[in-house]
Amino acid sequence: MDALIEVKEMYKIYNPGENEVRALDGVSLKVLKGEFVAIIGHSGSGKSTLMNMLGCLDVPTEGTYILNGRDVSDLTDNELSDVRNKSIGFIFQGFNLIPNLNALENVELPLIYRGVDRSKRRLLASEALNKVGLGDRMKHKPSEMSGGQQQRVAIARAIAASPPLILADEPTGNLDSKSTRDIMNILDELNKQGNTIVLITHDDSIAETARRVVRIMDGKIVEDFVREDS
Numbered sequence: 001m002d003a004l005i006e007v008k009e010m011y012k013i014y015n016p017g018e019n020e021v022r023a024l025d026g027v028s029l030k031v032l033k034g035e036f037v038a039i040i041g042h043s044g045s046g047k048s049t050l051m052n053m054l055g056c057l058d059v060p061t062e063g064t065y066i067l068n069g070r071d072v073s074d075l076t077d078n079e080l081s082d083v084r085n086k087s088i089g090f091i092f093q094g095f096n097l098i099p100n101l102n103a104l105e106n107v108e109l110p111l112i113y114r115g116v117d118r119s120k121r122r123l124l125a126s127e128a129l130n131k132v133g134l135g136d137r138m139k140h141k142p143s144e145m146s147g148g149q150q151q152r153v154a155i156a157r158a159i160a161a162s163p164p165l166i167l168a169d170e171p172t173g174n175l176d177s178k179s180t181r182d183i184m185n186i187l188d189e190l191n192k193q194g195n196t197i198v199l200i201t202h203d204d205s206i207a208e209t210a211r212r213v214v215r216i217m218d219g220k221i222v223e224d225f226v227r228e229d230s
Contacts, residue, residue, distance in 0.1 A: 001032045001033055001034065002032065002033050002066070003030050003031065003032055003033070003066075003163060004031055004032065004035075004068055004137040004164055004196050005029065005030065005031035005054065005065075005066070005067060005165070005198070006029075006030050006031075006064075006065075006066040007027055007028055007029040007030070007053070007054075007063065007064070007065050007066075008028050008050075008063055008064040008065075008066075009027075009028055009062065009063045009064070010024050010027045010028070010048075010050075010053060010060045010062070010063030010064070010065065010083065011024055011025060011026060011060060011062040011063055011211050012029075012049050012053065012060050012061050013061040016061075022219045023046050023049040023106060023219055024046050024049050024050060024053070024060065024063075025046075025217045025218065025219035025220050026063075026220065027046075027050060027063070027095050027216075027219070027220065027221055028221070029075075029214065029221065029224075031196065031198060032196075033164070033196055033209065034191075034194055034195075034196055035058035035196055035197075036187070036188070036196075036197045036199070036209070036210045036211045037197070037198050037199065037208035037210055037211070037212045037213075037214060038198075038199045038201055038206070038207035038209070038212070038213050038214065039051070039198065039199070039200050039201075039203065039214045039215075039216060040183070040201055040203075040213060040214070040215050040216070041215060041216040042186065042202055042217075043202065043215060045216045045217050045218065045219075046052055046217075046218065046219040046220075047200055047202070047216050048169075048200070049219075050200075050216060051167065051169050051200045053065060054067075054086055054167060054198060055084065055090065055167050055169075056072055056075075056080045056083045056084045056087075056088065056163075057058075057080075057084070059073065059075070059080070059086055060072060060073060061107045065217065067083065067087060067164075067165070068087055068164045068165070070083070085110065085113055086114065086161075086163070087163055087164050087165060088163055088164075088165050088166075088167055089157070089158030089159055089160075089161070089163040089165070089166045089168055090158055090167055090168075090169070091151070091154050091155055091158050091166065091167070091168040091169065091171045091227065092154065092169050092170075092171070092172055093169060093170040093171065093172075094148075094174065095142070095144045095150045095151055095153070095154045095171035095174075096154065097150055097153060097154065098142075099143065100141065102138065102139050102140055102141050103129060103134060103137055103138050103139070103140055103141075103142075103145070103156075104122070104126065104129065104138040104139065105154045106142075106153055106157055107125035107128055107129060107153060107156045107157045107160050108121045108122065108125045109135075109157070110157060110160070110161060111124060111125065111160060111161055112199065114161060115118050115168075116161070121138070121160075122223065124160045124161065125156070125160050126138065126158050127160075128157070128160040129152075129153070129156045131156065131159065131190075132152040132155050132156045132186055134149060134152050134153065134155075134156065135150065137143070137149060144146060146179070147174055147175050147176070147179060148175055148176070148178070148179030148182055148183065151172075151174075151175060151179070151183050152182075152183070152186065153170060154171075155171075155183070155186060155187070159190060159195065162197075164196060165196050165198065166187075166195055166196065166197045166198070167189065167197075167198050168187065168197060168198070168199045168200065169200045170200060170201055170202070171183055171187070171199070172203075172206060176193045180206070184201045184206065184209045185222040187209065191211075192222075197210075208227070210227075211226060211227060212224070212225070212227070213227065213228045222230070
């Protein structure tokens with residue numbers, strides 16, 4: 001199967017010189033299309049820096065990042081913004097919903113930036129909300145929904161345009177245990193439907209949902225394995 005993500009000898013170095021900090025220290029990683037990969041590490045391990053690289057939110061000091069066949073290692077800010085908009089669906093810990101927009105309008109927002117016409121984006125947003133079990137909550141605003149429901153809206157927003165990559169950064173960090181299970185079940189089902197998912201987490205129990213686990217420590221990948229029961 002083709003690689004969706006290919007990272008080669010990636011470094012992110014702050015304060016180069018005597019007091020330099022190597023947030024990423026020669027990371028190489030390949031993620032195939034259709035994989036569900038958890039990248040796990042404690043605070044300061046480099047996982048957030050790697051997430052920023054994979055999400056085209058930052059560029060490496062050295063190394064190569066090929067996303068869906070395109071080298072995005074040294075693009076301009078505008079080019080990176082275009083890649084993020086067209087190729088990556090983001091799910092964040094904080095939901096990042098617009099308070100005065102309802103669920104449907106929140107899901108439609110990235111589609112507006114992509115230039116999708118109104119009738120098409122309304123259809124895509126409705127389909128995405130139905131996929132995450134919120135077909136009956138489309139007109140509700142974030143304040144009228146629980147944390148778990150808000151995160152479902154965020155997932156719907158991430159998948160509405162069918163981007164090649166879904167990048168989930170600590171997606172259950174603000175949720176109770178039941179909502180956490182619900183969200184992880186949704187991500188698992190999306191992966192079974194063919195979506196490529198990269199999950200960033202510090203929690204081993206959350207990482208267990210993924211088929212493959214990559215552990216990062218001190219800016220280096222120290223473990224990379226496929227779960228035997230996957």
